[in-house]
Amino acid sequence: MRSEYDRIAGQNVERLAALSDGIFAVAMTLLVLGLRLPAARAVSSEGELWHALLGLRPELLIYFMSFLTLGIFWVGQQTQLNHLERSDRDLTWIHLGFLFAVTLTPVSTALLADFFRYRLALVIYWMNLLLLGVLLYASWGHAIRGKLVRDDMPAGTPAAVCRRIQIAQGLYALGVLLCIFAMLWSIGFIVLVQLNYVLAPRLPRRHKTESEGEAK
Amino acid sequence: MRSEYDRIAGQNVERLAALSDGIFAVAMTLLVLGLRLPAARAVSSEGELWHALLGLRPELLIYFMSFLTLGIFWVGQQTQLNHLERSDRDLTWIHLGFLFAVTLTPVSTALLADFFRYRLALVIYWMNLLLLGVLLYASWGHAIRGKLVRDDMPAGTPAAVCRRIQIAQGLYALGVLLCIFAMLWSIGFIVLVQLNYVLAPRLPRRHKTESEGEAK
Amino acid sequence: MRSEYDRIAGQNVERLAALSDGIFAVAMTLLVLGLRLPAARAVSSEGELWHALLGLRPELLIYFMSFLTLGIFWVGQQTQLNHLERSDRDLTWIHLGFLFAVTLTPVSTALLADFFRYRLALVIYWMNLLLLGVLLYASWGHAIRGKLVRDDMPAGTPAAVCRRIQIAQGLYALGVLLCIFAMLWSIGFIVLVQLNYVLAPRLPRRHKTESEGEAK
Amino acid sequence: MRSEYDRIAGQNVERLAALSDGIFAVAMTLLVLGLRLPAARAVSSEGELWHALLGLRPELLIYFMSFLTLGIFWVGQQTQLNHLERSDRDLTWIHLGFLFAVTLTPVSTALLADFFRYRLALVIYWMNLLLLGVLLYASWGHAIRGKLVRDDMPAGTPAAVCRRIQIAQGLYALGVLLCIFAMLWSIGFIVLVQLNYVLAPRLPRRHKTESEGEAK
Numbered sequence: 001m002r003s004e005y006d007r008i009a010g011q012n013v014e015r016l017a018a019l020s021d022g023i024f025a026v027a028m029t030l031l032v033l034g035l036r037l038p039a040a041r042a043v044s045s046e047g048e049l050w051h052a053l054l055g056l057r058p059e060l061l062i063y064f065m066s067f068l069t070l071g072i073f074w075v076g077q078q079t080q081l082n083h084l085e086r087s088d089r090d091l092t093w094i095h096l097g098f099l100f101a102v103t104l105t106p107v108s109t110a111l112l113a114d115f116f117r118y119r120l121a122l123v124i125y126w127m128n129l130l131l132l133g134v135l136l137y138a139s140w141g142h143a144i145r146g147k148l149v150r151d152d153m154p155a156g157t158p159a160a161v162c163r164r165i166q167i168a169q170g171l172y173a174l175g176v177l178l179c180i181f182a183m184l185w186s187i188g189f190i191v192l193v194q195l196n197y198v199l200a201p202r203l204p205r206r207h208k209t210e211s212e213g214e215a216k
Numbered sequence: 217m218r219s220e221y222d223r224i225a226g227q228n229v230e231r232l233a234a235l236s237d238g239i240f241a242v243a244m245t246l247l248v249l250g251l252r253l254p255a256a257r258a259v260s261s262e263g264e265l266w267h268a269l270l271g272l273r274p275e276l277l278i279y280f281m282s283f284l285t286l287g288i289f290w291v292g293q294q295t296q297l298n299h300l301e302r303s304d305r306d307l308t309w310i311h312l313g314f315l316f317a318v319t320l321t322p323v324s325t326a327l328l329a330d331f332f333r334y335r336l337a338l339v340i341y342w343m344n345l346l347l348l349g350v351l352l353y354a355s356w357g358h359a360i361r362g363k364l365v366r367d368d369m370p371a372g373t374p375a376a377v378c379r380r381i382q383i384a385q386g387l388y389a390l391g392v393l394l395c396i397f398a399m400l401w402s403i404g405f406i407v408l409v410q411l412n413y414v415l416a417p418r419l420p421r422r423h424k425t426e427s428e429g430e431a432k
Numbered sequence: 433m434r435s436e437y438d439r440i441a442g443q444n445v446e447r448l449a450a451l452s453d454g455i456f457a458v459a460m461t462l463l464v465l466g467l468r469l470p471a472a473r474a475v476s477s478e479g480e481l482w483h484a485l486l487g488l489r490p491e492l493l494i495y496f497m498s499f500l501t502l503g504i505f506w507v508g509q510q511t512q513l514n515h516l517e518r519s520d521r522d523l524t525w526i527h528l529g530f531l532f533a534v535t536l537t538p539v540s541t542a543l544l545a546d547f548f549r550y551r552l553a554l555v556i557y558w559m560n561l562l563l564l565g566v567l568l569y570a571s572w573g574h575a576i577r578g579k580l581v582r583d584d585m586p587a588g589t590p591a592a593v594c595r596r597i598q599i600a601q602g603l604y605a606l607g608v609l610l611c612i613f614a615m616l617w618s619i620g621f622i623v624l625v626q627l628n629y630v631l632a633p634r635l636p637r638r639h640k641t642e643s644e645g646e647a648k
Numbered sequence: 649m650r651s652e653y654d655r656i657a658g659q660n661v662e663r664l665a666a667l668s669d670g671i672f673a674v675a676m677t678l679l680v681l682g683l684r685l686p687a688a689r690a691v692s693s694e695g696e697l698w699h700a701l702l703g704l705r706p707e708l709l710i711y712f713m714s715f716l717t718l719g720i721f722w723v724g725q726q727t728q729l730n731h732l733e734r735s736d737r738d739l740t741w742i743h744l745g746f747l748f749a750v751t752l753t754p755v756s757t758a759l760l761a762d763f764f765r766y767r768l769a770l771v772i773y774w775m776n777l778l779l780l781g782v783l784l785y786a787s788w789g790h791a792i793r794g795k796l797v798r799d800d801m802p803a804g805t806p807a808a809v810c811r812r813i814q815i816a817q818g819l820y821a822l823g824v825l826l827c828i829f830a831m832l833w834s835i836g837f838i839v840l841v842q843l844n845y846v847l848a849p850r851l852p853r854r855h856k857t858e859s860e861g862e863a864k
Contacts, residue, residue, distance in 0.1 A: 015237060015294050017663060022241025025454070025670025029751045030249065033678065037755070040762045049768050067751070071744040075737070078663050089291070093414050096287045103245045103283070107253070114256045120265050198741050231453060231510050238457025238673070246465065305507070309630050312503040319461045319499070323469070330472045336481050447665060447726050454673025462681065521723070525846050528719040535677045535715070539685070546688045552697050 013087045016095055017078075023099045024074045027106055031070070032063050034110045059113040061191065066109040068194035070102065073132050076165070080140055083157065085150045091142055098135040104128050112187075119179050122186055126176040133169045137162065168197065229303045232311055233294075239315045240290045243322055247286070248279050250326040275329040277407065282325040284410035286318065289348050292381070296356055299373065301366045307358055314351040320344050328403075335395050338402055342392040349385045353378065384413065445519045448527055449510075455531045456506045459538055463502070464495050466542040491545040493623065498541040500626035502534065505564050508597075512572055515589065517582045523574055530567040536560050544619075551611050554618055558608040565601045569594065600629065661735045664743055665726075671747045672722045675754055679718070680711050682758040707761040709839065714757040716842035718750065721780050724813070728788055731805065733798045739790055746783040752776050760835075767827050770834055774824040781817045785810065816845065 036059075038052035077098065084091075108128040115121035143149050144158050171193045179186040252275075254268035293314065300307075324344040331337035359365055360374050387409045395402040468491075470484035509530065516523075540560040547553035575581055576590050607621040684707075686700035725746065732739075756776040763769035791797055792806050819841045827834040 015233060018234065018237040018666065019241055019290065021663060021666040022238050022454070022457070022670050023245055025667055026242050026245040026458075026674050028747070029671055029674040029678065029754075030245065032751050032755050035755055037759055037762060043763065043766075046766055046768050049763060049766050053768070053772075064748075067748050071741070074667065074744075075740060092291060093287070096290075096414075099244065100280075100283050100287075103248050106245075107248050107251055111253055114253060115259065115265060118259075118262055118265050120262050120269070124269075198744075231449060234450065234453040235457055235506065238454050238670070239461055241670070242458050242461040242674075246461065308507060309503070312506075312630075315460065316496075316499050316503075319464050322461075323464050323467055327469055330469060331475065331481060334475075334478055334481050336478050336485070340485075447669060450666065450669040451673055451722065454670050455677055458674050458677040462677065524723060525719070528722075528846075531676065532712075532715050532719075535680045538677075539680050539683055543685055546685060547691065547697060550691075550694055550697050552694050552701070556701075 013081055013084050016087065016092060017081055020074075020077060020081075020095065020099060023102055024070060027102050028067060028070050030106045031066050031109055034106060034113065035059055035063060058116050062109060062113045062116060062187065065187065065191045065194060066105055068191070068198060069129065069132075070105060072168075072194060072197050073102070073136065076136055077139075080136065080143065080161065083149050083153050084143060086148055088146060088148065091139060091146070091148060094135055094139045094142060098132065098139065101128060101131040101135060104131075116187070117183055119183065122176060122179050122183060126172060129172050130169065133165050133172075137165045140165075168193070229297055229300050232303065232308060233297055236290075236293060236297075236311065236315060239318050240286060243318050244283060244286050246322045247282050247325055250322060250329065251275055251279060274332050278325060278329045278332060278403065281403065281407045281410060282321055284407070284414060285345065285348075286321060288384075288410060288413050289318070289352065292352055293355075296352065296359065296377065299365050299369050300359060302364055304362060304364065307355060307362070307364060310351055310355045310358060314348065314355065317344060317347040317351060320347075332403070333399055335399065338392060338395050338399060342388060345388050346385065349381050349388075353381045356381075384409070445513055445516050448519065448524060449513055452506075452509060452513075452527070452531060455534050456502060459534050460499060460502050462538045463498050463541055466538060466545065467491055467495060490548050494541060494545045494548060494619065497619065497623045497626060498537055500623070500630060501561065501564075502537060504600075504626060504629050505534070505568065508568055509571075512568065512575065512593065515581050515585050516575060518580055520578060520580065523571060523578070523580060526567055526571045526574060530564065530571065533560060533563040533567060536563075548619065549615055551615070554608060554611050554615060558604060561604050562601065565597050565604075569597045572597075600625070661729055661732050664735065664740060665729055668722075668725060668729075668743070668747060671750055672718060675750050676715060676718050678754045679714050679757055682754060682761065683707055683711060706764050710757060710761045710764060710835065713835065713839045713842060714753055716839070716846060717777065717780075718753060720816075720842060720845050721750070721784065724784055725787075728784065728791065728809065731797050731801050732791060734796055736794060736796065739787060739794070739796060742783055742787045742790060746780065746787065749776060749779040749783060752779075764835070765831055767831065770824060770827050770831060774820060777820050778817065781813050781820075785813045788813075816841070 035056065038049065043049045043052055077095070105128055108125045112121045112125045140158070140161050149158075172190060175186050175189040175193060178189050251272065254265065259265045259268055293311070321344055324341045328337045328341045356374070356377050365374075388406060391402050391405040391409060393402075394405050467488065470481065475481045475484055509527070537560055540557045544553045544557045572590070572593050581590075603625045604622060607618050607625060610621050611618040683704065686697065691697045691700055725743070753776055756773045760769045760773045788806070788809050797806075820838060823834050823837040823841060825834075826837050
């Protein structure tokens, strides 16, 4: 009976991955569709179109930041699922909660794009980031405690995954605190943090020791 | 010729699962996008934004309830498909009907969010829940009668799946009846029922006997 | 070099199926979202909500018809792909054309729902159905001519697939001609044809001879 | 530890393909939904509906061009992924950048459809095409340099993939330059280029020598 249960749970990881890819795909594509293009009636020359599009710069930056965010959390979730030997119902529901936070991202992004001068919009956006991080952290903790991970996982991986989430969330919180000075600092700082996570994996190749700590 | 037919039908389960994951992913992501954010023109201070967002609480609760609902039915459908050895055209069409009810969910959710003081909106929402349950029940009955399930399925599984759907639908019907007293009681009760199905799987660990009855 | 090419083409069938499931999932979910719910401001009693929703009956029937249509063509495309041993670029592009017709379906459905008293809207809807059928027919012809199908396919399958498409398209054309008398006859007839294709597979069980001709 | 890393990376290619299929599916389906159908109130006869729909011809041509574009880049990305033995984080992020450009396509298409008399809209649309091409080119270069491709790949494939992207981008740039004469020439030329890439694979069958150069 146990093997039957394990087999079902094993299927779950595949279908959970399929549902996750679907939800990330829809959320990532809908992000940019939230952009309100200038109305055709309001534009009567190339110059006016240019100015109307230039006015969309803050929104574009925010949508780009959210795409990076979703990409980072997609890679993060995938890394966890790749290490799982099997799943259980609790883990599935932690990930469904995580996916709920993913579906909130286009909404909190649209809110921040509409109200990018308001701290409340930034705090709500950050709470979305925090929820994504907390649930991914909880998922990892549950997988380790429930012995759902593969036997061949290197000994250092659990601590590395936890550290990665803690540092990222620390930087996001720092970014939000910068809105005490100016909203643009906050958004710019978070964009830089995200770009760092996107581009960082190039560094380990040059610094071997660091790469080993990372890969463990 | 029979093995050829079975092979095609076997493929069906995989592609049915893929289509299901796609439809659930789109429906789950579009749910929250139905939320109408406050218009930028109507807000001129942090306080006004705060009040405008506070006014969205009933809608948010309803969208959260629908996400839980879709999550519960996704897990339920997945459990059934995992037990299938093969499929046939009738089963495929029962599941396409089930997926039609899934695509109706964002619409009935938007209706309930817009008209959460109207009993008619709640009754329509409940009819959507009922349709999801009836078709999942019909799918299971057809699979058992048509011997489409795996040979290694434990003897108690069919009855457990049926009981689960019957009890859930009984609780939803009870929740709708509560609207005789107040709409909020109905919505609150259904949210509690859904949260119970999300969190319940933690209990069996503490009560071994119950867990065995559940797992069978 | 030939085996390398075949391997890539084999992969294509899987990814073509994945893209198809994705496009069908989005199109099926967006269909019903085209429904315009009554505005909250325009409704002030349960009775008014009831009447506003009753007024949506023609649109609901049309969306239901389109969901059945997409379901039928999804099953039809799946049956073809299941019989393929490998694919080539031409076949991929015929299917991409077919998927383009699938993405047109929510648009032609919305047009018919908005203008269900206009013959032009029905003719455009029918041209969409025709395009779906013609491309599926062309895909099958190309697969047979190019020897892309599995060796173990029963001898009668190619003719059965062609006949199925021809008869369905004949019935759709007949349905459109009925608009000479009344639009409702056309829409009602096409709904009945679609329901027949959904429910028909139950019949072969009772009539053995017919079932063999069907299954071959 | 290396085999563990490779296994995870191998998974990445599959999930990257699944995310890509999802994003392409959503972007392809949403393209045509950007089409603004005539309002029911503005139409009171079959003739008026006919004229209103005829007025949508430029938009329809542009949406068709974008569907072809997404189809071509989907086939192009798929061909690359099929040749990969494994992936790494850098390659994943190049493809996430490519997918970001895919999500921009419905937006730049809607912009061009709204402002098809403005050169700026065409230049932005072309920058989207350029970004898609540059990232696909970068992905291939990274895969070759990082030895991520399969051992059994024919020797001529890398050069053939690069040449294909270079020629296509050269033709797109030429098409945009034609807007010096007339916008319609530009759009018409790009549509012809895309149709050529869709239909071209039929030619090799007649010219055997060319086919070998293509297949290598």
